[in-house]
Amino acid sequence: MKKLKRKKETAGVGLNGTGSVTRETNCGRKQKLAEIHQALFSDPVDIETLRRAAASKGGLLTNDVRRKVWPKLLNVNVYDLPPKPGRDVRESHKDYNQVVLDVRRSMKRFPKGMAATQRAVLQEQLTDIILEVLKCNPQLHYYQGYHDVAVTLLLVVGERMALAMLDTLSNHHLRDFMDPTMDSTKHILNYLMPILEQVDRELHDFMIRSEVGTIFALSWLITWYGHVLSDFKHTMRLYDFFLASHPLMPIYLAATIVLHREEEVKKTECDMAMVHHLLSHIPQDLPYQLLIGRAEDLFQQYPPPLLAKRATLQSHKSLSISTFQAFQLSTLHQRPNSVLQRLTKERVSNSRHANIILSTLRSGRSSAPRPRPAVGERRQDGEDGSVGALRHARGGRVRRGSDGLGLGTRGVTATVLTWRWGMWTDAW
Structure with a gap:
């Protein structure tokens, strides 16, 4: 088994019972x-x-x-x-x-x-x-x-x-699992054996002889280990890791788990049912922080393009992998929540102000008393203070909308606002 190169630990010191x-x-x-x-x-x-x-x-x-x-x-x-x-x-x-x-x-x-x-x-x-x-x-x-x-x-x-x-x-991360067939999911599982082959050829060959395949890791992969871990704190710890990582990181973690149990695996009878039974049951006391560190190391030493090339996996198009770089870039220009909160309040305030203006436009068409048309005389456009003015400003005929103001479209609403309050032109 190859010895993995470990990065210098920068995390906190573990507990050993001393006050210091x-x-x-x-x-x-x-x-x-x-x-x-x-x-x-x-x-x-x-x-x-x-x-x-x-x-x-x-x-x-x-x-x-x-x-x-x-x-x-x-x-x-x-x-x-x-x-x-x-x-x-x-x-x-x-x-x-x-x-x-x-x-x-x-x-x-x-x-x-x-x-x-x-x-x-x-x-x-x-x-x-x-x-x-x-x-x-x-x-x-x-x-x-x-x-x-x-x-x-x-x-x-x-x-x-x-x-x-x-x-x-x-x-994004789960996209390959949500295809109509299992082909894309099998493609992700197929990265497991090449990782094992690079690190521990003896273990890899043992598993090949047993014909155990990779189906034992299926539930690990598609649930991000949520289905197989009984302690919720371990599940949350892994979700921290996966949310911050490449979509293939769960399969790298699967490889570290198998490698961590290599002695158990090699001592098991080289039989598909026996090896599958052993591997499909994850011990609940695994050193998850250690495994996370090793998974990161494996990812750096044997990145997906290298494994895909060696295992001829590149023939299958993975949406999770192909879109990850663009997704990762999209996260780099986020505003802090304090700024987002302020911008949201400003947007809501502007929206309320705009609604007040529009409501005023609809209900207070004219504060001055209007002469009533004589019996038999039809009211002319413009006597309601809006449609005639709009016709005067734009020319042509205007269709009356359901609100009775002659505002048949959103564009007409914008035109009315431009005519009466030019400062609101850009608000609509």
Whole structure:
């Protein structure tokens, strides 16, 4: 087995029971939180610092920090979230029955001791989130295990944020899993054996002889390990890492897990059923921070293009991989939340002001008393203070709209505003 090159550790010191180390660890934690805070308030947001924090020891540390950082890692504007999903598409959606079945089976994914009523509310929200993403993205196809990703987001960031994040993930990191067939998912799994071959040829050859294949890692990959880990803190730690990484990072982590258990694997009878049984059950006490570091090293030493070339995998077009660079670039110019909040308030204020002007235009057409037309005389255009003026300003005939003001189109509304309040020309 090749010895992996390890980067110099920059994370905090581990606990060993001494007071001095505890103080040093607490100091490192405070420093990390300060660095994350500074990165979030930089303009633009220091996304590279946030990515390093998500991958380094302890990840993002708390759920409060995750609620602030996870959206930035996916370029989600927290002040421009979609509304809560409605219930209008539930029963009519083609995947409704399967989604409901999977959500009902997800009870173990909720915290122990949670009240049944609270869990029922969250399960309803989970169903709504999944169906809303599928409704808005008809090119995406539901797969069993998708709900494991969705429930992790829901439990950490809440309904509306989870909806926005799941939509982004579904069109990028998870995109290959949402094709109508399993071909793209098999393509991602096919990266596993070439990684093992580069690092431990003996282990690789043993697994080839056993004909175990890579299906044992399927649930790891498509649920980001959410389905196979019983401790939610480990799941969140891995989500920190994956949200900040390349879409193939879950398969690199799978390789590190197999390599970490190489002695167990080699001692097992070289039989497909035996090896599959061993590998498909992940020990719950794995050293995840160590494995994350090794996965990063593997990614640097054996990047996807190298593996694709050696394993002749490049013939399959991966949407997750091909769009990742552009997606990563799109995250580099985000404004901090303080700026986004101010801009949102300004936009809302301007919108309200514009609505007041428009309402005034519609209701207060003229404050002066207007002469009533004589019996049998038809009112001329312009006596309502708007249509005739509009005809005078533009010429030609004007169609009356449903509001009775002669504002038949949005463009006409803009023209009226230009005539009466030229300063509002650009507002529409």
